[in-house]
Amino acid sequence: MGEEAVEFSVEKATTGCKQNAVDVGDKTYVIGRSDDDSKSSIIIKILDKQTQTWVVPTVLGTQPTPTKSQSAIPLNDEKILIIEKGVPLNESIWFLEIDTPFVKQQRKIKGTEVVSWSKGVIGVGQKPVVISGPSGVGKGTLIAKLMKDYPSKFGFSVSHTTRSPREKEIDGVHYHFTERIKIDKDISEGKFLEFAHVHGNVYGTSIEAVESVTDEGKRCILDIDVQGARSVRASSLEAIFIFVCPPSFEELEKRLRARGTETEEQIQKRLRNARAELDQSNSPGLFDHLLVNDDLETCYENLKNLLALDDDQEDSDDFSAKDGKQTTSYSIVSKNDSEIMLQSETNESKSGAASLLALDLSSLSGGAPGRTRGLKLRSVNSF
Ligand SMILES: Nc1ncnc2c1ncn2[C@@H]1O[C@H](COP(=O)(O)OP(=O)(O)OP(=O)(O)O)[C@@H](O)[C@H]1O
Numbered sequence: 001m002g003e004e005a006v007e008f009s010v011e012k013a014t015t016g017c018k019q020n021a022v023d024v025g026d027k028t029y030v031i032g033r034s035d036d037d038s039k040s041s042i043i044i045k046i047l048d049k050q051t052q053t054w055v056v057p058t059v060l061g062t063q064p065t066p067t068k069s070q071s072a073i074p075l076n077d078e079k080i081l082i083i084e085k086g087v088p089l090n091e092s093i094w095f096l097e098i099d100t101p102f103v104k105q106q107r108k109i110k111g112t113e114v115v116s117w118s119k120g121v122i123g124v125g126q127k128p129v130v131i132s133g134p135s136g137v138g139k140g141t142l143i144a145k146l147m148k149d150y151p152s153k154f155g156f157s158v159s160h161t162t163r164s165p166r167e168k169e170i171d172g173v174h175y176h177f178t179e180r181i182k183i184d185k186d187i188s189e190g191k192f193l194e195f196a197h198v199h200g201n202v203y204g205t206s207i208e209a210v211e212s213v214t215d216e217g218k219r220c221i222l223d224i225d226v227q228g229a230r231s232v233r234a235s236s237l238e239a240i241f242i243f244v245c246p247p248s249f250e251e252l253e254k255r256l257r258a259r260g261t262e263t264e265e266q267i268q269k270r271l272r273n274a275r276a277e278l279d280q281s282n283s284p285g286l287f288d289h290l291l292v293n294d295d296l297e298t299c300y301e302n303l304k305n306l307l308a309l310d311d312d313q314e315d316s317d318d319f320s321a322k323d324g325k326q327t328t329s330y331s332i333v334s335k336n337d338s339e340i341m342l343q344s345e346t347n348e349s350k351s352g353a354a355s356l357l358a359l360d361l362s363s364l365s366g367g368a369p370g371r372t373r374g375l376k377l378r379s380v381n382s383f
């Protein structure tokens with residue numbers, strides 16, 4: 001696979017720094033802090049037990065903040081569960097994906113061994129929202145309203161594009177403006193969740209763009225074309241897909257012209273592409289909701305209703321948000337098919353935290369390149 005064989009023995013692996021060695025199939029995954037304490041990073045090394053060779057994989061995703069120690073257990077052939085100690089419970093549950101479909105795909109792209117972090121979210125969490133529709137229909141206008149009204153709730157996934165900035169567009173805010181050679185390299189290195197050639201330029205959503213929003217605890221909004229929506233549908237990012245339609249093709253053309261940002265040639269190209277996009281809005285299984293943007297305020301109200309409907313499914317978990325904020329240290333003590341028992345290492349009466357917790361993994365969803373949702377926790381009475 002092209003990795004360097006690392007000179008690294010099991011003895012070396014288990015001394016010198018706090019780490020866990022987890023066996024999955026023919027491999028041992030060693031997860032620990034860097035030996036160099038000044039560099040706060042988590043190191044991962046993989047031992048192929050048959051060939052006795054070590055590999056340092058490419059590690060994708062945002063890693064947990066390294067803590068003094070962790071507890072780790074394989075869930076199946078695809079994932080290792082890691083509980084970081086000494087941090088709030090809702091910051092402590094992580095998955096190291098070692099052979100999920102996303103990891104397999106990235107391994108193929110990169111030609112190296114790959115693992116990926118995915119943070120665990122207690123409860124269903126909020127699915128990202130993909131908004132598609134033809135150029136000029138008003139996607140950006142609707143998203144801007146949402147971000148202005150709910151700045152702490154929604155975060156915009158800032159795409160990369162090779163097109164030139166418009167007059168009022170700011171690099172890093174509206175787009176990351178980039179060069180073709182750079183985006184091609186980043187795509188080949190697996191840094192993108194999706195990308196597409198749109199109206200003669202390359203546009204793409206980096207994994208980092210989505211993760212930086214979710215890491216702020218906000219709901220991620222993606223403004224992408226129909227090809228991008230298709231790619232996200234096929235990825236492990238579970239999202240809500242909304243297609244915004246114009247009231248008529250004439251009105252779409254009017255808006256595009258009135259915006260005054262494109263040349264006549266570009267307008268013609270965007271209108272041609274709009275017909276194709278409108279044709280695909282009814283593709284089976286692609287979009288969850290269609291919104292007509294006739295009167296802007298009405299459409300915005302409908303969008304808010306759609307998102308609020310989805311919110312109703314949130315936080316049905318009996319484990320309260322307050323419990324999740326408790327800082328404590330849990331160790332994994334046992335595992336069965338669907339539950340993992342976690343034992344508190346701190347004094348229950350002092351910390352107020354439950355001494356024994358059952359972590360239910362039966363309804364997990366999502367995963368790298370996003371978060372792993374659907375974790376359920378319940379306190380278990382100890383005798
Ligand atoms: N409901 C509406 N009625 C009238 N004009 C609208 C409406 N919604 C948006 N507009 C206007 O239409 C133009 C295009 O809107 P906007 O830039 O938000 O489209 P978009 O879908 O984001 O386009 P693109 O895909 O090219 O980024 C803007 O000038 C905007 O002010």
Ligand SMILES: Nc1nc2c(ncn2[C@@H]2O[C@H](COP(=O)(O)O)[C@@H](O)[C@H]2O)c(=O)[nH]1
Pocket residue numbers: 132133134135139159160163194195196198199203204205223224225226227228229
């Ligand atoms: N597949 C993707 N499409 C994207 C992305 N970011 C924006 N877009 C779409 O491009 C067109 C044109 O946008 P404009 O800003 O040049 O007018 C529009 O339909 C956007 O939805 C992306 O990351 N991926």
